[in-house]
Amino acid sequence: MDDGVSDVLTANDAAGSLSAEAASEWNESALIKAIQAGDRDAFERLVRLYDRGVLKLAMNLLRSPEDARDAYQEAFLRAYRNIGTFRFDCSFYTWLHRIVSNVCLDHLRRRKVRTEMPSVLETADGLVDRYDTVEEERAMGNPERILHNRQIEIRLGTALGDLTPRERLIFEMRHYQGLRLRKIGEITGTSEEAARNCLFRATRKLRSALGDLI
């Protein structure tokens, strides 16, 4: 198996977004060459190989379907416009995720400098995170546990929002996408060591934000 497909399998299996069957269905290199020769339908097939993971990354990083949708569009449109320059000297997964990372970082940086509607709302029932889901908690049905988990989630939400865009991206890729630090370094254009230090900073901040809750 070539390096590209292997990367795809590793990363997407971890993210639960691409089956081995889907990866083997299309020969990635052939698809890319077809796109470079002007075949737009091949691009549609290539998009479908990767886009679940891309959208999930954007959703979790940006915590907004609208922003995730914009990031998805920007990333794939940039990929399409620049695919002529793709020379197979890295895997397509890495190349695409470099684009996606830059797009998401831009979104996060823009968000840092504009006033955002807070994700945590003050209600008569206390603080509520608008993006939280409670299905699991409903099933557990223990009010004290629910309240405790909610406090943890709210603190985590605030702490994640306080990370720098770069820390946020690297943490997201490691924790939610399951990417190895070496791969994250490749994607973000830094060393494995730099990615590791970024992960350290992020985990220290999260640990400190949770205090004695856990």
Place this chain on the structure above:
Amino acid sequence: MSCESRLDDIALYVYGELTPEDEERLEAHADGCPDCTREITRAREVGRALDRRSLDATASLLAECRQEIMIAVHSQPAAGGLWHGLRGAFSSWLEPAAGLRRLAAAGALVALGFAASRLSATKPVNQPPGPADVAENPAQAGFAVSGIHTVTNPSGEDRIVLDGTRSGQVSGSANDEQILKYLASAATDATNPGVRVESMEILMRHAGSAEVRRTLVQALLRDPNPGVRLMALQGLKPVASEADVHRAFARTLIADDNPGVRILVMEILTERKDHDMVGLLQDLVQKEDNSYVKSQGLKALREMSASEGHF
């Protein structure tokens, strides 16, 4: 090595990023160190709490994204060839966001969905909203909605909170008739595209109510914003066999100026194997300028075992 300095190692340990030797060393140390054992347990609990925050995109969001990107791609020159050669000359267009917006403004097919819908209230050329369809001053009708949020309280109950333009808030369940009425009114507020999108997000899940269905049909036919029309379409999908919805789909297929909206109608009709629409689809593929929409129309006809043209 102090236990404090092992905290970073513990972070790497729970993510499986330590070398086998370092992992072995840490485990051997933690075996006799209650502080480090506690830290490892704590790190794993933090991990589980983080997992609970994980979001997944809905299938409909993914489908819309796929549709939009392919429409955008089909409005671009093919990759490679001349475009590749000229790429450098247009490098400033490749900047994020600004480039995409400029491209849209330059006449490329937009379909940017919700984000655009919050920013834009332009009217489609062939669907000017009639004066009776949009309340220019919804406050005249009583409580006028300026913002909508869904809040889940600690007992797990979802509540819709409506902010009034002039006074206070109204809240209630999404099934509450009065809440649905306020939302239906907000969905036709020409002065506030953001609130139209937010109300549509909720109404699209309640097409079983006749009043909501009427609102969705009106939004599909009249709303100036393609993002809102796409949401109305999604909402009407489960009631596509109703006569008024069927008529609205036919009209949308031939008259809507947004290719994303036309494609979604085609997909719904294909899925339902609605042979009444074959004639319309045949007309569409003969006249359609957008290559992607045309290819989707042809695909829909093939899937319904229909020919491409009239005979």
